[in-house]
Amino acid sequence: MPVKQAEFFVSNSDPAKCPRPDRPEYAFIGRSNVGKSSLINMLTSRASLAKISGKPGKTQLINHFIIDNQWYLVDLPGYGYAQVSKTEREKFAALIDGYLTSRPNLLCIFVLVDSRIEPQKIDLDFMENLGDRGLPFVIVFTKTEKLGAVKLQATLNNYRARLLETWEEVPQIFITSAVTAAGREDILSFIRPLNEEYEKSAGVKRFKPGK
Numbered sequence: 001m002p003v004k005q006a007e008f009f010v011s012n013s014d015p016a017k018c019p020r021p022d023r024p025e026y027a028f029i030g031r032s033n034v035g036k037s038s039l040i041n042m043l044t045s046r047a048s049l050a051k052i053s054g055k056p057g058k059t060q061l062i063n064h065f066i067i068d069n070q071w072y073l074v075d076l077p078g079y080g081y082a083q084v085s086k087t088e089r090e091k092f093a094a095l096i097d098g099y100l101t102s103r104p105n106l107l108c109i110f111v112l113v114d115s116r117i118e119p120q121k122i123d124l125d126f127m128e129n130l131g132d133r134g135l136p137f138v139i140v141f142t143k144t145e146k147l148g149a150v151k152l153q154a155t156l157n158n159y160r161a162r163l164l165e166t167w168e169e170v171p172q173i174f175i176t177s178a179v180t181a182a183g184r185e186d187i188l189s190f191i192r193p194l195n196e197e198y199e200k201s202a203g204v205k206r207f208k209p210g211k
């Protein structure tokens with residue numbers, strides 16, 4: 001079932017000002033240029049909900065989108081810009097850190113990786129960090145239409161082997177392409193039951209309205 005409604009909700013440079021955590025949310029993050037904006041547009045079937053990157057590394061904002069009036073899709077700033085200063089990197093780390101530690105409604109983080117390149121330390125370190133905090137995440141391979149089936153399988157095997165060096169179990173991996181819309185239904189079908197579960201569970205009750 002495709003997304004029916006997708007709207008921009010709010011942008012924040014301060015995690016404390018993010019919307020009240022009153023519905024489930026899913027965050028999308030990855031290195032700059034990984035294809036995050038394209039993936040968000042593809043998932044929501046909107047041509048330009050998220051901006052396709054022009055000048056990378058500019059304003060670092062946490063963007064909340066509201067989907068089907070039911071859940072938040074969160075576009076986190078890209079990491080790993082080559083040209084940013086140490087201060088900028090530290091600001092970024094504080095922003096992401098603040099976000100990750102303040103969202104009890106964050107049900108899963110989608111870590112995007114470019115399927116055409118070798119596993120990158122910065123991505124693996126980021127996942128490691130999520131693991132250390134006990135935050136649930138999955139991996140999204142982007143731009144996969146660029147690889148043939150054989151190359152894609154080899155890439156997957158290689159990535160899994162690399163993950164198994166540090167993880168006991170390989171996290172779930174989604175194969176996507178913003179060009180062919182591959183993976184859209186897989187991701188939406190992954191999100192839906194989590195939303196239902198959240199609504200049935202204490203998740204809703206955990207949040208006290210009127211804060």
Ligand code: GDP
Nearest residue numbers: 032033034035036037038052053143177178179
């Ligand atoms: P972001 O910086 O992570 O938000 O990445 P963008 O969505 O702006 O995409 C970066 C570049 O990769 C752009 O030139 C996109 O057109 C291209 N791109 C994104 N997704 C795909 C994809 O699935 N396939 C191909 N071939 N190119 C893609």
